Amino acid sequence: MYEVSDGANWRNKADNGLCIRRPDLAADRTEIYVRKIRFREVGKIGKAELRYCRDTGRYF
Numbered sequence: 569m570y571e572v573s574d575g576a577n578w579r580n581k582a583d584n585g586l587c588i589r590r591p592d593l594a595a596d597r598t599e600i601y602v603r604k605i606r607f608r609e610v611g612k613i614g615k616a617e618l619r620y621c622r623d624t625g626r627y628f
Contacts, residue, residue: 579604584611596620598627 579585585604591597600616618627 583607596622 582604583606585602587601587603589599589601591599596619598618598620600618602611602613602615605611605613620627
């Protein structure tokens with residue numbers, strides 16, 4: 569989150585920080601990284617991988 573323009577300001581102000589990545593644009597895989605959680609009852613830091621279904625327009 570520090571790599572964004574004025575990254576320190578963005579990271580310090582945010583309660584939650586997510587990074588979305590599509591390593592291969594042709595594939596249907598999307599990676600979601602949880603980089604910051606201020607309040608632990610909201611969630612935890614980690615990674616989730618989702619697949620996109622082009623027929624229904626949904627992520628699984």
